[in-house]
Amino acid sequence: MKTKSNLERVLSAGHFAVTAEIGPPQSADPEVIRKKAKILNGYVDAFNVTDGQTAVVRMASWAACLIGKELGLDPIVQMTCRDRNRIALQMDILGISALGISNVLCLTGDHQKFGNHPQAKGVYDVDSVQLIKIVKDMRDEKKFQNGEQMAYEPRLFIGAAENPFADPFEFRVLRLKKKVEAGADFIQTQIVYNVEKFKNWMKMVCDMGLNEKVKILAGVSPIKSIGAAKYMKTKIPGMDVPDEIITRLQGVPKDQVPKEGIRICVDIINQLKEIKGVAGVHIMAIEWEETVPEIVEAAGLYPRPKF
Amino acid sequence: MLISKQKPFEEIMGYLNGEKKIFLVGCRGCAEGWESGGEKEILEMKKKLEENGKVITGYALVDMLCDKALAALKLKNYKKKIEEADSLIVFTDGAGVQVVSELVKKMVHPGCNTISSGGGHAEWKGAERCMECGNCVLEYTGGLCPIARCSKHLLNGPCGGSQGGKCEVDPTIPCVWHLIYERLKEIGKLDKMEMLLAPKDWSVSLISGPPVKRF
Numbered sequence: 051m052k053t054k055s056n057l058e059r060v061l062s063a064g065h066f067a068v069t070a071e072i073g074p075p076q077s078a079d080p081e082v083i084r085k086k087a088k089i090l091n092g093y094v095d096a097f098n099v100t101d102g103q104t105a106v107v108r109m110a111s112w113a114a115c116l117i118g119k120e121l122g123l124d125p126i127v128q129m130t131c132r133d134r135n136r137i138a139l140q141m142d143i144l145g146i147s148a149l150g151i152s153n154v155l156c157l158t159g160d161h162q163k164f165g166n167h168p169q170a171k172g173v174y175d176v177d178s179v180q181l182i183k184i185v186k187d188m189r190d191e192k193k194f195q196n197g198e199q200m201a202y203e204p205r206l207f208i209g210a211a212e213n214p215f216a217d218p219f220e221f222r223v224l225r226l227k228k229k230v231e232a233g234a235d236f237i238q239t240q241i242v243y244n245v246e247k248f249k250n251w252m253k254m255v256c257d258m259g260l261n262e263k264v265k266i267l268a269g270v271s272p273i274k275s276i277g278a279a280k281y282m283k284t285k286i287p288g289m290d291v292p293d294e295i296i297t298r299l300q301g302v303p304k305d306q307v308p309k310e311g312i313r314i315c316v317d318i319i320n321q322l323k324e325i326k327g328v329a330g331v332h333i334m335a336i337e338w339e340e341t342v343p344e345i346v347e348a349a350g351l352y353p354r355p356k357f
Numbered sequence: 358m359l360i361s362k363q364k365p366f367e368e369i370m371g372y373l374n375g376e377k378k379i380f381l382v383g384c385r386g387c388a389e390g391w392e393s394g395g396e397k398e399i400l401e402m403k404k405k406l407e408e409n410g411k412v413i414t415g416y417a418l419v420d421m422l423c424d425k426a427l428a429a430l431k432l433k434n435y436k437k438k439i440e441e442a443d444s445l446i447v448f449t450d451g452a453g454v455q456v457v458s459e460l461v462k463k464m465v466h467p468g469c470n471t472i473s474s475g476g477g478h479a480e481w482k483g484a485e486r487c488m489e490c491g492n493c494v495l496e497y498t499g500g501l502c503p504i505a506r507c508s509k510h511l512l513n514g515p516c517g518g519s520q521g522g523k524c525e526v527d528p529t530i531p532c533v534w535h536l537i538y539e540r541l542k543e544i545g546k547l548d549k550m551e552m553l554l555a556p557k558d559w560s561v562s563l564i565s566g567p568p569v570k571r572f
Binding site: 131132136158160161163172174175176177178180183184195211212213216217218221224225227228231232240287288 | 518519535559
């Protein structure tokens, strides 16, 4: 074991892992996080808090993670390169490890143009692949990016994201390979609705033997409404929502749509469980965290392993 | 006036791994003025490369390498010698390297770092302009600049927002990493994109270096 991460323990023991995402508030209210963390408690092996998702100012990921940690959950700090240069990134890496946090997810970050401060200057001093390597060198070599040594290393289970639905499709698996070579221990993917395309990608992943080197958690998300499904299909870059998902939602009475959205999510999880190389799921129930326990139970993933 | 400086010779030799026959391109404009790629420098480089076991199939000097039409006209005369070569090295600023990469479907190595555009932006107007980062990466990106053209200045491939060849930030902008992928595939150099590129040294760049012209 490289760290004290519960997620690492669950994955090392060969269990099908479950993680979920919490969106932090656009305020300083800790109760929002406590409420969401309590819902997830016992149903997930670890929880993510997004880092200024879609470039909107929200509570810092590490701070919200600490609130969840106090309630006994294993946090995954999301860290983007959009707002921090290599100096700030390394300071935060030392800081979160000192706070007893054991997981970090290294991301490039949504472009500032999409957020509520589009006038901001993007940083992008390093990219996500380079950030993974920085954390890995800090942990395993006790080395800062400039080559200097440190006395006490951060002990972090290193995560990265990958989007099998972005282009160029054939490069996506090579990009994953780069992240693995840089030092990623686990991957959380973009939300999977197009299971067939995801299967093709996973086959390429397994053909390259990457599933032996990194734990891949497939992203899933329940859809609340037909409007949301259409919005994701047409407006969100890098999202692939097949027509049959929308047709299925349209096939039920209006008041039944959210329930159907949850059922679709459970069906997708059940299909993902059968795909070679998938080590778990990451549930992104955006502003709908209360559905996570129901999804986990319905997918036969409850109770979670205890150590 | 674009100000460029030759890359260290060892760096250039590192680029030529496994390549024997080389064609050199220089520029009688800015690069001659700044002694980074005029006739004198090209002949010196030719000699140095030959001493290091390389065969120079030929060399061309274009009056204004950043003028795409002019460069195309001039390089046409050297078609055979360029075809014979395994790769080309271009000794001028980033814009000139990009012109040649665009014209020749072969590996084009940058021989110089662009220190400053000196207030000008070359004759080849458009998105391909150089951002004078001071440490040219065109070697790894098929002659298309991710510093100038990627919204996030990424060095290790497209982000998750690249869709249908377009940048997530603006659907009218091509994703330069998609173009890089296509270009490298075309010239059989996709391995360049599999390399892990280390964090960039921005201290030599006008983007975040000191607010002075370093020449």
